[in-house]
Amino acid sequence: MKRLFFLMLILPFAAVAQEGGTRFEQHLSWAQAKEKAKKENKYLFVDCFTTWCGPCKQMKNEVFPQPKVGDFFNKNFVNIEVQMDKTAKDNAEVKAFYADAASIAEKYKVKAYPTYLIFSPDGELVHQFVGSRRADDFIAVANKAFKPETQYITLLKKYAAGEKDPAFLRAFTAGAADAGDDGTRDKVVAEYLASQKDLYTKENLEFLGSFITSSKSKGFEAILKNPDKVDAILGKGKASNMLTPVIMNEEVYNLANSKAEINVDELEAKTKLKYPSVDLAKSFALFRVQWYQYYKKDWPAFQTAALSYMRTYGNDVDVNTLNNLAFTVFKNCHDPACVAEALNWSKRSVEDTKSGVPSFIDTYANLLHKAGKTEEAIQWEEKAINLAPEAEKVNYRNVLDKMKKAEKTW
Missing domain, CATH: 3.40.30.10 (Glutaredoxin)
Structure with a gap:
């Protein structure tokens, strides 16, 4: 059964590999x-x-x-x-x-x-x-x-030995970011930028967009001051796309995580006033979903926000988001029209992963059951059981038993 957007449960050590999935060697020292x-x-x-x-x-x-x-x-x-x-x-x-x-x-x-x-x-x-x-x-x-030229540990050793070529610094920055070595990443970004005479090249702007960490960073300021120039080089809307994550984190999510009471409409208006050149509409549409889902647990408001977000931006949503939104609707929303839309989201997540993720299939089966298509739901839940790790099969079997008895699973 489904799983929160960001927070998941614990991972057992000796996981049994799913057919077609990653095979972890067990019993090896x-x-x-x-x-x-x-x-x-x-x-x-x-x-x-x-x-x-x-x-x-x-x-x-x-x-x-x-x-x-x-x-x-x-x-x-x-x-x-x-x-x-x-x-x-x-x-x-x-x-x-x-x-x-x-x-x-x-x-x-x-x-x-x-x-x-x-x-x-x-x-x-x-x-x-x-x-x-x-x-x-x-x-x-x-x-x-x-490849030695992309291995992080190999790059780290070269950097420690004094390598400062700009092309090397670019590659090393990406490796440091992947490794979660934020201190090294920020240091190398500064060294690279200091070596560049013109920040407004395609290569440099793409680099800046990958490593903007705060509104005080040099890259953020460069893009914010010249969004039209950035878009002319990289494409329409690229400046906003690069700045939005930092803005939303500093102005919105930090406040939400502080457990402060928020009026989303007022917060959106205030943030847009501070950053008038940045398109924040999509990000605030998603935040409304998350605000009512995780912070407020206001399911009628969540339903309205989720449907609005998916109808406007659903074509660009990844499989994990599709699954999580669909499951949240299954658990908490009872409007048949909303369930029907969530069923389509869930179906997309299953199809896009080629029916290879049991938790996605389980969500789909549960929505089918809630929509009154129990016979089809049973078939899909059986597929989830076949794919699931041995330790998790019991959860899916319990769901299947309820379906066969025509009992609610929500």
Whole structure:
């Protein structure tokens, strides 16, 4: 069953690989994993997670099970998961890895979760990156591990040795951002910008757009002062797209996360007055959905906001958002017309992932059931059960039992 937009549940250590998804080697010690990678001449991929990590669960449920992710990682890596914290519920396999997990955390400075470490077949750390990602981006970042010019650890060593070529600094900045090394990233961005005589080139503007971290950064100021010039070089609306994330974070989400009471209409008007040249309409439309969904739990207002957002911007929504909005409608909204629209969102998420993510299929099945299409719902829930990890099958079976008894699942 579905899952919050940003916060997910915990990730079990010995996950059973889903058919078509990423295959994690179970029962291997750290030494055995390295030995296996060397013997098979494969890189070693290490997923470092904790049981309290929300993004870890998101990756577990919605990214690692996807066939295209499995195809890439199973072909190129020996894959293992390492639980980095300790809990009273840890099984024998997790406990046996305690010492190695602590050693990995200390030696490779693992502080954020999830952190992904990639070792060459010879056991040398060559690449690392952090955080939850969409499937295609996840594959692209992991793919950097195979080339010295894109391996973060290799770039880090060159930078420490004094490499300052602008082209190198650009590549290194991207690696530092992927690795969650914000201090190094900001330092290198400043060094690169200082080396440039003209910031308003296509290459430099694209670079700035990738690494704007606050409204006080040089890149933010450069784009805000000359949005027409930026759009002329990069395309209509690009200036607003680059500035919007920082503006929304500083002016809106920081306030919302402080648990302050917000009048969304007034906040939108105030923010637009401060940044009149920036198109904030889409971002505020999404914030309205999130405000009523997560902060207020006002389901009638959520329904209105979600329908408005999807009718206006739905063509550009990613599969995770489709699934999360659809499931929220299933759980909390009872207007048949709204359920029907959410059913279409959910169907898109299933189709776009080629029916490979059980949680997405479960959402779709539940919406079919709520819409009165129970026979079809049962067929889809059975598909979710077949794809789900063994530890999660019981949850789907409970849903299926209710469907077969014509009971509510919401």
